[in-house]
Amino acid sequence: MKQLTLKRQMADYLHDYAATQPDQEAVIFAGQCLSYRQLSEQVNQCAKALLANGIQKGDRVAVLCTSRPEYWITFLATTQIGAIWMGLNPKYRLQEMEYVVGDAQPTLLFALARFENDHYCDAITSLCNSFDCIQTVVALTDPIPNAISFETFLRAGETVNDSALAERQATIDTMDPALLVYTSGSTGKPKGALLSHYGLCFGAEVQRRHFALKESRVLCNYPINHVACVADTCCVNLVSGGTLVFQERFDCSAYLRAITEQRLTMVAGVPTMLLMMLDHPDFDQVDFSQVELIAWGGAAMPVDTIHRLKRLAPRLLCAYGMTETAANTTFTSPDADLVELSETIGRPSPYMPCRIMNDKGKECEVGEHGELQFKGEYLLLEYLNRPEATGEVYTDDGWLHTGDVGYWRDNGTITLVGRLSQMFKSGGYNVYPREIEDVLEAHPAVDMAAVVAVPDARYQEVGAAFVQVSDAGVITNETLRDYCKQHLANYKIPKTFFIVTELPVLPVGKVDKVALKQRALSQRKEPA
Numbered sequence: 001m002k003q004l005t006l007k008r009q010m011a012d013y014l015h016d017y018a019a020t021q022p023d024q025e026a027v028i029f030a031g032q033c034l035s036y037r038q039l040s041e042q043v044n045q046c047a048k049a050l051l052a053n054g055i056q057k058g059d060r061v062a063v064l065c066t067s068r069p070e071y072w073i074t075f076l077a078t079t080q081i082g083a084i085w086m087g088l089n090p091k092y093r094l095q096e097m098e099y100v101v102g103d104a105q106p107t108l109l110f111a112l113a114r115f116e117n118d119h120y121c122d123a124i125t126s127l128c129n130s131f132d133c134i135q136t137v138v139a140l141t142d143p144i145p146n147a148i149s150f151e152t153f154l155r156a157g158e159t160v161n162d163s164a165l166a167e168r169q170a171t172i173d174t175m176d177p178a179l180l181v182y183t184s185g186s187t188g189k190p191k192g193a194l195l196s197h198y199g200l201c202f203g204a205e206v207q208r209r210h211f212a213l214k215e216s217r218v219l220c221n222y223p224i225n226h227v228a229c230v231a232d233t234c235c236v237n238l239v240s241g242g243t244l245v246f247q248e249r250f251d252c253s254a255y256l257r258a259i260t261e262q263r264l265t266m267v268a269g270v271p272t273m274l275l276m277m278l279d280h281p282d283f284d285q286v287d288f289s290q291v292e293l294i295a296w297g298g299a300a301m302p303v304d305t306i307h308r309l310k311r312l313a314p315r316l317l318c319a320y321g322m323t324e325t326a327a328n329t330t331f332t333s334p335d336a337d338l339v340e341l342s343e344t345i346g347r348p349s350p351y352m353p354c355r356i357m358n359d360k361g362k363e364c365e366v367g368e369h370g371e372l373q374f375k376g377e378y379l380l381l382e383y384l385n386r387p388e389a390t391g392e393v394y395t396d397d398g399w400l401h402t403g404d405v406g407y408w409r410d411n412g413t414i415t416l417v418g419r420l421s422q423m424f425k426s427g428g429y430n431v432y433p434r435e436i437e438d439v440l441e442a443h444p445a446v447d448m449a450a451v452v453a454v455p456d457a458r459y460q461e462v463g464a465a466f467v468q469v470s471d472a473g474v475i476t477n478e479t480l481r482d483y484c485k486q487h488l489a490n491y492k493i494p495k496t497f498f499i500v501t502e503l504p505v506l507p508v509g510k511v512d513k514v515a516l517k518q519r520a521l522s523q524r525k526e527p528a
Helices: 010-020 036-052 067-078 093-102 122-128 150-159 161-167 198-213 227-240 250-263 271-278 302-312 336-342 386-394 433-440 475-488 512-523
Strands: 025-029 034-036 059-064 084-088 108-111 136-139 177-186 190-196 217-220 245-248 265-268 293-297 313-321 329-330 354-357 370-374 400-408 416-420 424-426 430-431 448-456 460-468 498-499
Touching: 010 036, 010 067, 010 198, 010 227, 025 036, 025 067, 034 036, 034 498, 036 161, 059 067, 059 093, 067 084, 067 177, 067 227, 067 245, 067 386, 084 093, 084 250, 093 122, 093 177, 093 190, 122 329, 136 150, 177 198, 177 227, 190 198, 190 336, 198 227, 198 313, 198 329, 217 265, 227 245, 227 313, 227 329, 250 271, 265 271, 265 424, 271 293, 271 302, 302 313, 302 336, 354 400, 386 400, 424 448, 424 460, 430 433, 433 460, 433 475, 448 512, 460 512, 498 512
Parallel strands: 025 245, 059 084, 059 108, 084 177, 108 136, 217 245, 265 293, 293 313, 460 498
Antiparallel strands: 025 034, 177 190, 313 329, 354 370, 370 400, 400 416, 424 430, 448 460
């Protein structure tokens, strides 16, 4: 297998570029720019402030924030001193925040007070009252009750000298954990995947080579609790010495403007995002002349959409990866034809060994369906607090179970055919039926619930919920939808609800989801 030369941790790339290209644009946000020198100085200042606040190696630091410079500064500073950074999605409801905070036990919380119409002060107060682990809350922008301002926090770093920072950095091993990302399993219970410094650096360097941009100018608007944000976008761009353009959420108009105004060289997203941009009324006004690459992952791209994208950029790329791999692991060819782009996830990177195994534990022949598995030190270290889950995700000989089923094609590309679990992707987000079912079944009027995925033109897949109640007249579809909005992020909320008095079951007593899916497909155009 090919070898790569890597730095010890992600912040090392930043500080090296600050020395070699100090005036290069590192970060652009809301009309403001930070050079590599300025970003390096701010990251060091934040790292010293973390030390002044007593953050120890291995402590968790949580960040409730959108995709903006403060998120990136706290990530680089936290990992630079050997603490473990974790993002909280502003779309989370309190119940979801409580779960991950209770599991991770962060020592310090950076947070926004609000974003658009969402206000977080009450949720932050509730978290602090519920979990003694949170010793300090830092308000990144607007004031938060009982929190210190970001400016006050940073000033505390003035008591820490450069040698103390260097001394802490010297204690960090490349295989130490750096990033904690929560990803749900088939049970719907989120698991915290611990990713190492090595995994992030290795994955970023591999992706940089496959993206092969002459100049990296990319936009990041993903949720910060997602590897697509931290690893696949921000870390890859940093390793490339490029420029990051931050936007706090996906907005078609804003993204399209940035392509022209910020001279983006790469446009990337899940297929839903690219489809929405192509269909936007401002699309014809966009200048794609600087764009070298359009890339997507997370779901298949329709053939007619690929034809449209081919007219916009010299290269298209489809990639595949997951949280546990810390990076994309398969990539289509630079000269990929329509079949490769529309029917495959490309080939495994030569730096990332891959095999496909059948249910008898044998490697699959061409055309034979089996589970994709990967091997390497870059993969997740463990699931936090879940040694059994960690043991189950690896085979006895050290290969990672992905849970995804596919097959080799004659030319060495891979076609995905499904997932071992019932997880589905909606707009690029992983959605787990059991998590939604648990929420619905907590409603006092609901006896049982079953959620299945159905195709959707915009989001690829959406949920259809079948809810069993004793009295069909006591609850309505809107009541269920509003209830879900209180407890789930919006992308998890089923698009269709069916209220029934009895769910079909198999002879073994399990709910017959095949029958439910057939019913959902036959009735999905009818009003919910």
